[in-house]
Amino acid sequence: MLAIYKKELRSYFTNPLGFVFVGIFLAVSALLFSYTTFLSKTYDTSSYFLLMIFVLVLLLPLLTMRLFAEEKKLRTEQLLLTAPISLTGMVLGKFFAAFTMFFGCMLVSCINLIPLYAIAAAERGNLSYSTTYVGPVTAQIVGSMIAIILIGAAFIALGTLVSTLTENQLAAAIITMAAIFGLIFTSLISSFVPVVWIRTALNWISVLGRFSNLSSGVFDIAAVVYYLSLTFVFLFLTVRVYEKRRWN
């Protein structure tokens, strides 16, 4: 598993894909951050994090599209499948490599927060008296970060699954985008559904619906479990795809 993890991580930086991902991710997040906070003259970061989810829809498939599709095309999957490692180890190695890329970018993008805190500190210094708290709410930011990272993990797991189903990287990327959009749109659709129980059900499974609690700074354990199990299900299915392929 470690060997595959290292190999995947390395290969992100031996071809342009990794650099493209990191570059776009950091640029877009910085841009969105300044638009939603500095330029809108607010300390509220919630719209930034919400928009970031939509950015992930477009960017994460870049990370996952080649994971298995390329191996299949180059016939190198034969090497991995005949090596003395378990299927689970192989899938997890690849998943964590993609996740590490995303996680690293997410952490680096926290640099965006520094000027916001700096401005807030300056403003507080100027006010001789203050009745209300001025500045970003740290609890909200931490909660949103946790939520986004978990959502990203689920998306990556979904992308990993899709990547096993095709040899074509482009197809893998596009199908992944469509599938993630599907996940997100369930919550948007639900508000148009007049039947209450369907609406409840859709809200229950929707990715965005569970985001609100965490992003408002409440540590919602149900949401965390939900995102983790979503990730688990997709990774489990990935392993099953390979297991099944041996048998047919």
Place this chain on the structure above:
Amino acid sequence: MIKIERLTKNYGSNCAVDDISFEIQKGETVGFLGPNGAGKSTTMNILTGYLSASAGRVAIDGIDVLADPIGAKKLIGYLPEQPPVYLDMTVDEYLKFNYELKGCTLEREPHLAEICEVVKISHVRKRLIRNLSKGYRQRVGVAQALIGNPPVIIFDEPTVGLDPKQIIEIRSLIRSLGKDHTVLLSTHILQEVQAVCDRIIIINKGKIVADEKTENITRVVEGNRRFNVKICGPQREVLDTIKSLPGVSYAELLAQKDGDACTYMVESEFGVDVRKKLFYTVAEHDWAMIGLESLGMSLEDIFITVVNKTEEDKSDAESGKRNKSSAPKRTRRTRNTLENDLADTLVKDAEQKRAEAAEVSDEDM
């Protein structure tokens, strides 16, 4: 070391491997021979755990591939049909990745250096695999299979796409590996098998049609008594005289003239050497024998006959069911009797072995 029992693999309704059984002893080098689509690669993929069998059992050194896949895979070095190389890695990186992937415990640098030395890729270790030629990629693939010094080595068509010099090098490499490894290689190049293997298994349409020691086959091939003889003399009389000799089963005038001599193709009965008698007879008639050249039967002949034979038998049996007469085939078969005899024995042997294996496993049940 490798034990395959009643292995069957179906792709949907298409049966790629049909109930084959064989065993390979430790230290044997076995050639797996067959036309395209015969089931060679499928069998190898099942052996290495890439595919699962529809039925049957495969064990490597007593470890069932299905029950303990990781344990079994540890014992195998496998080179698939297409070398599984990552184009964006250098040779060095690729080998190190494989070293880690296989959880190899030998000391890394000397081990990799030794392997590179053996397959002669030391001078390209720093180069990207993308920039290597097919032959070098193949060698990198071979190197990958050798990492960790596995006791069982499986090569799927290792010399495809190599130049003649490289082919010879790879063959001698396989021969040297065969000294202390169990080697199974598939190929459709017959000289290769003859050159490196102790044993030949011929497979066609998912069934084993022959399973013999190479030396046995070679002996039969050399026991073949077909030769071209050049004799000066009146053609018809010479031909009649040759035909009337006891022990000669077939003679024919070939249209090759060399001065006043003609070339005749003579085939003797199995195990009878008529050359001496032929010489004296010709001498008695005062004709000069100016050349005698034995025509060895090539492995190709055997291979083709064995493969055709099984197909013919099958169609014979089928047409026999429909109408009893299969006369036209008989006449065709009187030619090349030797090949047919040989093919007959090989096919019968294989059938017998199959039956024995079936009996054994029936008893097990």
